[in-house]
Amino acid sequence: MARSDYEVVIGLEVHAELSTKTKIFCSCPNSFGGAPNTQTCPVCMGMPGALPVLNEKVVEYAVKAGLATNCEISRNSKNDRKNYFYPDTPKAYQISQYDRPLCENGEIEIETKDGKKTIRIERIHIEDDAGKLNHDDFGGGSLVDLNRAGVPLIETVSKPDMRSAEEVEAYLRKLKSIFEYIEVSDCKMQEGSLRADINVSVHKPGEPFGTRTEMKNMNSFRSIVRAIEYEVDRQIDLIEDGGTVTQETLRWDDVSGKTFSMRDKEDAQDYRYFPDPDLVAIKLSEEYIQNIKESLPELPESRKQRYLDEYKLSEKDANIITSSKYLSDLFEGAIKVCNNPKAVNNWIISDISRILHETETEAIEIPFDSNQLGKLVVLIDKGTISSSIGKKVLVELFENPRDPEDIIKEKGWIQISDEGAIKEVVAKILEANPQSIADYKAGKDKALGFLVGQAMKETKGKANPQMLNKMFLEELNK
Numbered sequence: 001m002a003r004s005d006y007e008v009v010i011g012l013e014v015h016a017e018l019s020t021k022t023k024i025f026c027s028c029p030n031s032f033g034g035a036p037n038t039q040t041c042p043v044c045m046g047m048p049g050a051l052p053v054l055n056e057k058v059v060e061y062a063v064k065a066g067l068a069t070n071c072e073i074s075r076n077s078k079n080d081r082k083n084y085f086y087p088d089t090p091k092a093y094q095i096s097q098y099d100r101p102l103c104e105n106g107e108i109e110i111e112t113k114d115g116k117k118t119i120r121i122e123r124i125h126i127e128d129d130a131g132k133l134n135h136d137d138f139g140g141g142s143l144v145d146l147n148r149a150g151v152p153l154i155e156t157v158s159k160p161d162m163r164s165a166e167e168v169e170a171y172l173r174k175l176k177s178i179f180e181y182i183e184v185s186d187c188k189m190q191e192g193s194l195r196a197d198i199n200v201s202v203h204k205p206g207e208p209f210g211t212r213t214e215m216k217n218m219n220s221f222r223s224i225v226r227a228i229e230y231e232v233d234r235q236i237d238l239i240e241d242g243g244t245v246t247q248e249t250l251r252w253d254d255v256s257g258k259t260f261s262m263r264d265k266e267d268a269q270d271y272r273y274f275p276d277p278d279l280v281a282i283k284l285s286e287e288y289i290q291n292i293k294e295s296l297p298e299l300p301e302s303r304k305q306r307y308l309d310e311y312k313l314s315e316k317d318a319n320i321i322t323s324s325k326y327l328s329d330l331f332e333g334a335i336k337v338c339n340n341p342k343a344v345n346n347w348i349i350s351d352i353s354r355i356l357h358e359t360e361t362e363a364i365e366i367p368f369d370s371n372q373l374g375k376l377v378v379l380i381d382k383g384t385i386s387s388s389i390g391k392k393v394l395v396e397l398f399e400n401p402r403d404p405e406d407i408i409k410e411k412g413w414i415q416i417s418d419e420g421a422i423k424e425v426v427a428k429i430l431e432a433n434p435q436s437i438a439d440y441k442a443g444k445d446k447a448l449g450f451l452v453g454q455a456m457k458e459t460k461g462k463a464n465p466q467m468l469n470k471m472f473l474e475e476l477n478k
Contacts, residue, residue: 006202008232009209010168011160013197014175015153016185017129018061024128024152025052025095032191036134036145044128044150046090051278054079058152059102059282061184062126063292065154066103068178068299069121073289077102079126079276088131088144096155098273101125102282108178109301110170111319119171120159127153148192154184160199160209165228169221172196173323177300180325180364188364195219200228201245202235210235211245215252215259222360227252231259303328311341317349326363327352330370337374344377351394359398368401376404388461389413417464425463426471429454440476448472 023030026043042050066073080098106121131149133142156175162168176194179185187194196219201212213231218224230252235245250259298306304322307313313321322328327348334344356363376397380390385408396407408414416422429451430437440447452468 003233003236005204006232006236007205008163009160009201009203009212010162010164010228011199011212012156012158012162012168012171013199014156014158014172015129015195015197016065016156016179016187017193018058018152018154019183019185020055020057020061020152022055023150024055024058024126025150028150030151032188032193034147036143037147039147040149044090045146046092046149052095052276054279054282055152058126059284060292061152062102062124062154063284063289064182064184064296065156065179066106066124067289067293067296068182069103069106069108069124069156069175071103071106071121071124073284074100074102074104074282075284075286075289076100077125077282077284079279079282080273081276082127082271082273084271086130087142088133088146088149090131090146090149094127094130095276095279096127097125108171108174110167110174112167112170117161117167119161119167122157122159124154124156127155129153160201160212165225165232168198168228169225172221172224174300177323177325181297181299181303183297183325186364188362189219189221190362192217192219196224198224198228198231200231200235202232202239210239211247213245213248213250213259215250216262218252220254223252223254226254226257227259230257234259300325300328311335311345313341313345317345320353321345321348324363326366330363330366330373333370334374334377337371338377338381340377340381343381344373347373347377347394351391355394355398366398368397372397372401372404379404379408383415383417383464383466384408385413385415386456386461386463386465388456389415392461413462415464416459416462417467419467422463422467422471425455425458426468426475429458430472430475437476448476 020030022028023044026041028039028041028044031039043052063073077097077100079095081093082096083093085092101123103124104122106124107118108121109116109118129148129151131144131146134145135142158171162171176187180187185193189195195217198215198218199212200215201210203210215227215231218227231250238245249262251262252259300322304318307318307322308315321331331344331348335341338344376390376393379385380387385393389408392413393404393407397404433451433454436447436451451472452465455463455468456465
């Protein structure tokens with residue numbers, strides 16, 4: 001049977017590290033990149049007798065995330081112990097939430113090739129992160145770094161509403177965008193701030209859902225799409241060959257492009273959940289929830305609509321720019337400097353997006369600021385540089401960000417707008433291209449573009465293109 005004879009069912013558990021200053025149950029700093037085991041204390045190291053105290057900011061951020069994803073907020077929730085042994089979990093349990101999470105029954109809307117689709121969110125709950133094992137391939141052992149132990153997480157669990165890798169990517173990008181806008185997480189996937197567990201099953205239409213497998217800790221859009229495509233094909237091939245899919249946890253290997261079994265997939269009873277006896281219940285007042293709701297910033301959908309109305313962007317462009325808070329903030333900040341929304345939009349949609357894609361860079365990693373992008377547009381609008389030189393300046397901004405005016409002075413890229421100098425170039429190009437003159441006079445308008453291109457080449461992109469066009473036309477129409 002063909003793949004089209006099967007329906008794919010996918011649900012996600014997305015873990016986002018919260019951007020609080022301290023960890024969830026202690027006052028250790030919550031920051032990335034410290035030397036191993038330097039951001040720890042008896043609480044996050046699981047020492048006997050050390051007692052956790054819940055960080056109130058974690059609750060606030062989780063409620064924010066719930067409100068932004070249209071969840072119901074629980075007025076009375078609690079923390080539970082999720083018991084399992086792993087070397088980087090010093091307590092031998094994780095503090096999570098089982099039957100009374102902070103947020104339930106939400107939904108977000110995604111764009112698909114068939115139009116808008118609603119993905120239901122089952123729950124958002126808080127929990128502490130585990131430490132990290134650093135494997136020593138040469139020594140044959142592993143070292144434990146507990147800096148990440150106790151870092152606050154929100155886990156967003158979707159319903160199994162997605163039917164393709166494309167829908168999964170759209171959902172994950174939308175969720176990432178919402179968390180960025182409400183500033184609860186920096187969502188740096190390359191640092192593990194946002195990662196997803198992917199549950200995949202296949203079945204024939206009309207039959208019950210198939211047995212699901214889970215791929216753990218995926219933190220790259222490209223890898224997620226590849227892993228889903230591979231796992232769907234693997235399950236279908238297995239069923240077609242007469243086998244059965246086993247419920248198990250898988251590891252995706254990006255190099256080989258395959259999934260490998262890690263262990264049987266646990267169910268809730270395997271974790272032996274019970275209420276954490278060291279932590280009190282979480283009771284939220286109506287006033288507390290209302291205050292958070294009123295403090296929510298502008299969300300992606302609202303900002304997108306404003307761009308459509310205020311700046312007359314196309315639906316496609318507005319979707320791209322508002323998909324990331326960092327791109328959107330870059331757009332708005334640059335407009336304040338240059339007052340040219342159309343030009344800023346074009347730079348972001350074309351050259352900036354292309355460079356981000358080619359270098360596999362996230363928008364948060366853009367090294368220059370909105371002021372520098374706005375100044376670049378001003379220099380082009382004033383005729384100080386041409387748009388082709390502007391592209392070179394943008395590359396410099398990515399490689400070594402500084403004031404665009406300093407860049408063009410250092411590189412000698414200031415545009416030639418001297419009438420006499422341009423007249424000399426025009427004369428030289430016309431003399432060297434008699435065939436193009438004949439073509440133009442024969443009605444071939446493309447000849448003009450060729451001549452202007454040759455003149456730009458001659459001046460290394462520094463000639464004023466408007467003046468070139470004008471002077472070529474004057475000479476050709478004599």
